[in-house]
Amino acid sequence: MKAKKFDVVVIGGGPGGYAAAFYAASSGKHVCLIDKRAELGGTCLNEGCIPSKALIHATEILHMAKTADEFGISFSKPKIDINKLRTWKQSIITKLNQGIATLCKKKNVTFIQGRAHLEETHVCRVETDKGQQFIEFEHAIIATGSQPAMPSTFDLGNKRIMTSTEALEIEEIPKTMLVVGGGYIGMELGSVYAGLGSKVTVIEALDGILAGADPDLIRPVMATAKENFESLIFNAKVTKMATKGKQIEVQYTVDGKQKNESYDNVLISVGRTPNTVNMGLDNIDIKTDEKGFITVNEQLQTNHTHIYAIGDVAGGILLAHKASKEATIAVESILGHRVTKENMVIPCVVFTDPEIAWCGLTETDAKEQGVAIETSKFSWAASGRALSLGRTDGLTKLILEKDTQRILGMGIVGPGASELIAEGCLAISNGLYAADLAETVHAHPTLSETIMESAELFFGHSAHAYNPKVEQNISV
Numbered sequence: 001m002k003a004k005k006f007d008v009v010v011i012g013g014g015p016g017g018y019a020a021a022f023y024a025a026s027s028g029k030h031v032c033l034i035d036k037r038a039e040l041g042g043t044c045l046n047e048g049c050i051p052s053k054a055l056i057h058a059t060e061i062l063h064m065a066k067t068a069d070e071f072g073i074s075f076s077k078p079k080i081d082i083n084k085l086r087t088w089k090q091s092i093i094t095k096l097n098q099g100i101a102t103l104c105k106k107k108n109v110t111f112i113q114g115r116a117h118l119e120e121t122h123v124c125r126v127e128t129d130k131g132q133q134f135i136e137f138e139h140a141i142i143a144t145g146s147q148p149a150m151p152s153t154f155d156l157g158n159k160r161i162m163t164s165t166e167a168l169e170i171e172e173i174p175k176t177m178l179v180v181g182g183g184y185i186g187m188e189l190g191s192v193y194a195g196l197g198s199k200v201t202v203i204e205a206l207d208g209i210l211a212g213a214d215p216d217l218i219r220p221v222m223a224t225a226k227e228n229f230e231s232l233i234f235n236a237k238v239t240k241m242a243t244k245g246k247q248i249e250v251q252y253t254v255d256g257k258q259k260n261e262s263y264d265n266v267l268i269s270v271g272r273t274p275n276t277v278n279m280g281l282d283n284i285d286i287k288t289d290e291k292g293f294i295t296v297n298e299q300l301q302t303n304h305t306h307i308y309a310i311g312d313v314a315g316g317i318l319l320a321h322k323a324s325k326e327a328t329i330a331v332e333s334i335l336g337h338r339v340t341k342e343n344m345v346i347p348c349v350v351f352t353d354p355e356i357a358w359c360g361l362t363e364t365d366a367k368e369q370g371v372a373i374e375t376s377k378f379s380w381a382a383s384g385r386a387l388s389l390g391r392t393d394g395l396t397k398l399i400l401e402k403d404t405q406r407i408l409g410m411g412i413v414g415p416g417a418s419e420l421i422a423e424g425c426l427a428i429s430n431g432l433y434a435a436d437l438a439e440t441v442h443a444h445p446t447l448s449e450t451i452m453e454s455a456e457l458f459f460g461h462s463a464h465a466y467n468p469k470v471e472q473n474i475s476v
Contacts, residue, residue, distance in 0.1 A: 003134035004110075006032040008334065009124055010141045011116045011279070014042020016311030016323030017143035018100055023331045025107040032135055033109050034116045034126055039097040040104065043145050044320040046093060051168045052188055054089045056351050059195025063353065070390060080196060086170050118280035121304055125280075139306050139334045142294060143323065144279065146272040146312035154180070154241050154268055160248050161241065161266045164189060174198050174264035176230075178250055180238050182209035186269035187221070187352050190229065193267075199230040201263070203252055207234050212348065213356050214363045216377070217413040220393040221352045228353075241266065274313045289315065298340040299333040300326055308333070322346045345425045349418040354394060357421035360409035360428040361399050372402035376434070376458035378450050380414050382465050385445040391415050396450040398434060398458065405434040405458070416447050423451055434458050 010021040013035030021033040039046060065075045104111050112135075114128035124135040148163035159166070164185050175198065179190040182204035194200040202209070202225075209225065209232070210218050225232060236254035243249075247262040274292045281288065287295040287303045293315030300308045308330040311323030325344055332339045347359040366373045380386035380394030394414020401408050410424030427437060437455035442448050456462040460470030 003123060003136040004032070005136045006030050006110070007137070008032070008139045008141065008331075009034065009116075009135050009137040010143060011035075011124070012042065012143035012145055012275075012311075012313070013037065013040040013100075013111075014143060014145050014311065014323065015044050015320040016145075016327045017042065017141070018104070019324045020141045020143060020310065020327035020331055021109045022103060022107050023328060024334065025109045027331065027335055029334075031109045032112060032137070033104065034112045034114060034124070034135075036113070036115050038113050040100040040111070041093075041097055043147070045096055045100075047165045047168055049320050050093060050096060051089050052164070052185075052192070053351060054092050055085075055168070055170065055192045056188060058085060058088075059192050060353070062195050067390070080173070082170060082173060089168075089170070116279060118284050118286070118307075121284050121307070140308065141327070141330050142279075142302075142307065142309040142313055143311050143327070144275040144313045145323075146274050146318055148185075148268070149271045149273050150268055151270065154238070154266075156241060156243060156248075158243050158248065160243075160246075160264065161268065163268055167193075167267050170196075176247075176263045176265075177201070178203065178248075178261070178263040178266045179269055180266065181269035181271075182206070182232070182234075183211065183269060183271075184350050186267065187225070187350065189267060189269070191225075191352055194228045198265075200228075201230050201261075202232045203236045203238055204232070204234050205237055210350055210352075210356065212362075213350070213358060214397070214411055216363075216395060216397065217356050217358065217411050220354050220395070220413050221350075221356060223393070224353050272312065272318055274315070276313060291315070298342050300330045300341060301333070317346055317348065319346065319348070343429075345428045347421045347425050349421065351418065354391065354414045355417040356411075356413045357417040358409065358411040359421055359424045360407070362409055362411065363397070363399055366399060366408070371408070373408065374400045374402050374405070374458070376400065376454045376467075378454040378457055378462070378465060380447075380450060382453070383445070383447065383450050384464075385447050385449070386414065388445065389415065394447070394450070396420075396454045398437070398451075398454045400434050400458065407432050407434060407437070410451070412450075414447065414450075420448055420451065423448065 007029040008024045009032045010017050011034050021031050025031045114126040117125045119125045126133045167189050173196045177198045177200050179186045179202045182202050190200045238252045240251040248266045249262045251260050276292050294309035296309050296314045310326035312318045329339045349357045376398045378396045381392040386392050397411040399409030407427045434455045442452040453462050457465050457467050460467045
């Protein structure tokens, strides 16, 4: 069979893959995009970021209705139509699927639904429902993503043991639910089910939730979790699961003691594994690390310099926007531009209640790396906008280089933190200083003001907070 020839072939149609394909096509390249799904968008759109945020928003509405009496507004008890909720969630996914498909046609990207296998260093075989096709390419970008990890110990073939994929289907609202793992996904989906009425327990092997975030940012999230979850168990290890009637019996150890509890459903949230199996990497000796992630250089090239890997499959932080940024870097490298991923500032966001977001250097990282820093923290208890929202549990924090006050990091906890953190990324990417934020006018009353106020507080002239370290030394 004669191979079709393309300048660039992109394997994987998620936020990294379709972004790479569209950018390459817009830059004049003849592009082929391959994905095993009929619908583009990858895990993020179909069974990850988008459906989870839709469900999180739905449970936020429930919470607002429940707490509105604090403002003098009362509602009757909300009724949950699980089928309608599922249909609404799916409608969002479908609209976005259709939008990407339309762009694919308008940008003249050839889309092939099928499973891609690298046969040779410049040849890809695609298995489709209509048979196999061969694609010859000048450059390739691997963007196949990752999937939820399921340890063999927990894989009983019982539908009551779920990964995030199944949990997002919302087939039912269990009375009791165990979440194994207190990271991003576990806390987000645990919050969704708790909001819908499940009694949720979290078991985490470490001594706290959301590893990677600074403790002062985690504190308000932990306080809310204690209110909404049945229990949070730390320094514990799940050792065994077994089907027990219509429940799952879970054996775990904590404080040296073995315990057994039964739950209607169990969500396994212990990380993700790269989608690199059975795609021909061994055929051309593409190097991977001990966990199966493809090894890349600063330009995202594999050991075959005309083949790139981006997003989850290349390891690092497994976030959709990181994949999209890497798509740009890979394509620009193919176009001959001098680019590197070295100085990427990737925001980390957890859509818990309240949200947490951070970027750049964290306070914890600075201590571990021996970086001399100063911090400036502005409590949302002094924010008029936060007070009007009834959410004063937030905090905005700047991480500053000690000698220069250059912004090295930013952390925010509070509603809308996911939207606010972009200002931190902009500041760090452009080498801005605390004075630059302090001198930038922010609208009043807004939560974005807390960023400006954090900077002003550092210099001792915040209108709504007091810094004794600075202001006590000011002579009048």
